[in-house]
Amino acid sequence: MTVSVRVRAPATTANLGPGFDCAGAALELWNELEVAPSAEPVDREHLGVRAFELLAPADGWSFQFTDNIPQARGLGSSASVIALGLVAAATVGELEPTADELLALGVELEGHGDNLAAALVGGVCLTWGTRIARIADTTPATPVAVIPAARGLTAESRAALPKTVPHADAAFSAGRAALLGAALASRSADLFEAALADRLHEPYRAESSPLLGVIRESLPAAALGATLSGAGPTVIVWARLGEEATCVNELRSRFPNEQVLPLTIAQTGAGPT
Secondary structure, three states: OOOOEEEEEEEEEEOOOOOOOOEEEEEEEEEEEEEEEOOOOOOOOOHHHHHHOOOOOOOOEEEEEEOOOOOOOOOOHHHHHHHHHHHHHHHHOOOOOOHHHHHHHHHHHHOOHHHHHHHHHOOEEEEEOOEEEEEEOOOOOEEEEEEOOOOOOHHHHHHOOOOOOOHHHHHHHHHHHHHHHHHHHHOOHHHHHHHOOOOOOHHHHOOOOOHHHHHHHOOOOOEEEEEEOOOOOOEEEEEOOOOHHHHHHHHHHHOOOOEEEEOOEOOOOOEEO
């Protein structure tokens, strides 16, 4: 039996504006898990253990999770924990599932494939059904997270979305989503700036994520735009390359009560350390 394994999985920011339930990027902020032989009882209600048991029995193992990703803030903390469980089980079981297979196993626990896909493979991803396409290693701007103290609940945020939207809003978001894909594939800052607008989900989540409107009303001069991270309430401000420090300093001055965290795109997804 393997003595122990250590794995880590990144935070994520999903949707990226118009890429609703499709686009996601992995961030250099990591949760960790150590799995070791143990005769102690297992907490089978823990999300990571539930993910582990999709591939291997949890009996005989202990699970020590290190949570560095803020929970309930829209930074993919749940997806990271699920990815940890899946990858740890594959490691101890000496299995070699594909990323698509891991996504198919874990998406029912996560509920949103865009977060889990990015946590599994890193970089910038598109996902549909249980398929993952990593389309870029990075973004044409640097993500700066503005993280409020208050938590947000994905279920409540999603409940705020209407069942139908006007045709004009759907067409607007479809066009921006196409621009987003082109911007990521070409690494074009101009296209990326043009793509960072949405009428499909962000306007309806504004009440529970008020920072987005406040930041957009007076966007830092060093930024290309701002997007809601996942279901919120965290906002990602996309700083122009080379101007990250200026953007961070302005945001920290304007929002002293929020955590302003400069990040980079994680080049790898969940895996052993």
